[in-house]
Amino acid sequence: MSSPTPITIRVQDADFDAAAEVARLVAGRCDIGGVVNFIGYCRDEGGTLAALELEHYPGMAEDELTRISVDAAARWPLLGLVVIHRYGRIRPGEQIVLVACASANRRAAFEAADFLMDFLKSHAPFWKKEHRVDGSDGDWVDAKTTDAEDLSRW
Amino acid sequence: MKVVYFAWLRERIQRPEEEIAFPSSVTTVREALTFLSGLGENYAYAFEKPEIIRAALDKKHVKPETLIAGAREIAFFPPMTGG
Numbered sequence: 001m002s003s004p005t006p007i008t009i010r011v012q013d014a015d016f017d018a019a020a021e022v023a024r025l026v027a028g029r030c031d032i033g034g035v036v037n038f039i040g041y042c043r044d045e046g047g048t049l050a051a052l053e054l055e056h057y058p059g060m061a062e063d064e065l066t067r068i069s070v071d072a073a074a075r076w077p078l079l080g081l082v083v084i085h086r087y088g089r090i091r092p093g094e095q096i097v098l099v100a101c102a103s104a105n106r107r108a109a110f111e112a113a114d115f116l117m118d119f120l121k122s123h124a125p126f127w128k129k130e131h132r133v134d135g136s137d138g139d140w141v142d143a144k145t146t147d148a149e150d151l152s153r154w
Numbered sequence: 155m156k157v158v159y160f161a162w163l164r165e166r167i168q169r170p171e172e173e174i175a176f177p178s179s180v181t182t183v184r185e186a187l188t189f190l191s192g193l194g195e196n197y198a199y200a201f202e203k204p205e206i207i208r209a210a211l212d213k214k215h216v217k218p219e220t221l222i223a224g225a226r227e228i229a230f231f232p233p234m235t236g237g
Contacts, residue, residue: 057210060229085236096237126235126237127234
């Protein structure tokens with residue numbers, strides 16, 4: 001039996017350093033052939049968005065990210081996995097989420113990162129509220145109908 | 155049982171959590187939602203589209219027909235929009 005994949009999950013209000021996370025993922029290892037790194041950013045929605053307010057369910061957010069990560073590690077031969085999701089007020093241009101997957105070969109890393117993002121979006125308890133540039137209280141972001149289609153790919 | 159709300163559900167109900175003593179006739183998540191929606195105008199507004207509301211028991215996703223017996227915490231929230 002192969003050794004379990006090292007999994008790092010963090011839910012935090014602070015920003016993260018993706019390069020440092022990848023460096024930690026590969027440190028001291030010679031079996032990793034590739035790392036796929038996805039970073040989600042806050043968009044300004046054509047200049048209308050001042051910030052996103054990200055609400056989360058403490059405890060369940062970490063549990064769900066862990067569960068989805070364990071699923072990914074069971075489906076692909078991953079050698080390391082990092083998922084970091086921020087909460088609180090996030091401005092356009094700032095980072096929201098990091099998914100980094102290490103594997104011996106690229107295909108597993110690409111696919112696992114894609115899978116993790118699809119399941120994270122529809123299963124991890126986070127909600128986005130928009131704050132507009134004009135000072136008006138924006139709306140809660142609606143879940144996209146394509147989210148369900150994205151899941152059916154797996 | 156501790157009941158917690160998130161996002162626009164929390165805003166409409168105007169509180170993040172509360173302690174609710176469900177009557178013994180309430181056995182499932184769906185019945186708990188229906189019971190809550192009868193507690194007042196703000197609850198009725200929050201739960202006006204029950205088919206889109208998601209729920210968790212003790213921080214695990216559950217379906218409307220799941221039994222609530224034995225759970226310490228039930229959460230209701232809109233579809234998730236993280237990532």
